Amino acid sequence: MIKVENLYKQFGSNEVLKNISTTIKSGEVVSIIGPSGSGKSTLLRCLNLLEVPTKGKITINDQDITDKKTNIMKVRQQIGMVFQHFYLFPHMTVLENITYGPSKVKGETRQVAETKGRKLLAQVGLSEKEAAYPNNLSGGQKQRVAIARALAMEPQFMLFDEPTSALDPEMVKEVLNVMKDLAQTGITMVIVTHEMGFAKEVADRVIFLDEGVLLEEGSPEEFFNNPQTSRAQDFLEKVL
Ligand code: ADP
Ligand code: MG
Numbered sequence: 001m002i003k004v005e006n007l008y009k010q011f012g013s014n015e016v017l018k019n020i021s022t023t024i025k026s027g028e029v030v031s032i033i034g035p036s037g038s039g040k041s042t043l044l045r046c047l048n049l050l051e052v053p054t055k056g057k058i059t060i061n062d063q064d065i066t067d068k069k070t071n072i073m074k075v076r077q078q079i080g081m082v083f084q085h086f087y088l089f090p091h092m093t094v095l096e097n098i099t100y101g102p103s104k105v106k107g108e109t110r111q112v113a114e115t116k117g118r119k120l121l122a123q124v125g126l127s128e129k130e131a132a133y134p135n136n137l138s139g140g141q142k143q144r145v146a147i148a149r150a151l152a153m154e155p156q157f158m159l160f161d162e163p164t165s166a167l168d169p170e171m172v173k174e175v176l177n178v179m180k181d182l183a184q185t186g187i188t189m190v191i192v193t194h195e196m197g198f199a200k201e202v203a204d205r206v207i208f209l210d211e212g213v214l215l216e217e218g219s220p221e222e223f224f225n226n227p228q229t230s231r232a233q234d235f236l237e238k239v240l
Helices: 039-049 072-077 092-106 110-123 138-150 169-183 196-202 220-225 231-238
Strands: 002-011 013-023 029-033 055-059 080-084 157-161 188-192 203-212 215-220
Touching: 002 039, 013 215, 029 039, 029 092, 039 157, 039 188, 055 196, 072 080, 080 138, 080 215, 092 138, 110 138, 110 203, 138 169, 169 188, 169 196, 196 220, 203 231, 215 220, 215 231
Parallel strands: 029 188, 029 203, 080 157, 157 188
Antiparallel strands: 002 013, 002 055, 203 215
């Protein structure tokens, strides 16, 4: 579904991604892990062209999104993204946050968008909050709304960039549980996370980045039990 070939990204003279190649299959859940500053967010942002690669190719369902002729907005519409900070619209209710994209961008009628929105709110366990404003929600609830909002666009796959890093510890679990349920629906997910337990349990595959290089790639069992590089061993010693 997503094919990354010899991807490079430079910010000025800072080479942040160096010759990254990988393939993500439809329905796969992939965790990107690695030290701070290793290029995890940049890699994720290249997948929906929030960052434009310096060199290399990214193909999504046989469409070369790095081709100059590609309609970036059209590509992005098919990709859901959830960030560390939720970026909900503060002046809209929870339900309005979720129906805004589908009605504005996809031209759904209000009724269709709301029916779908309520279903998604139920899925993330927030049915009773549809009329609330983001400021009156906890961090964990906000992030669950952000996930529902991304899903409302019916994306082909979902990108998560440290979705629980800004949360108080007691709220991490509720968000991870929603993500775990989501993984079981068969949607393709790429997740940057520091939650090693979650990666171990939910990911089909782990990608380890270090200083912009894809150093290891394998099943969670392989990676966590038997890391091949000393960089990965050091990293795991620090975080586990
Ligand atoms: P990670 O998510 O693994 O912590 P990032 O992808 O955010 O790493 O950053 C990797 C490197 O790229 C860092 O050195 C960071 O300073 C740099 N970087 C990221 N985004 C930008 C940007 N927009 N402009 C300049 N440098 C950036
Ligand atoms: Mg990051």
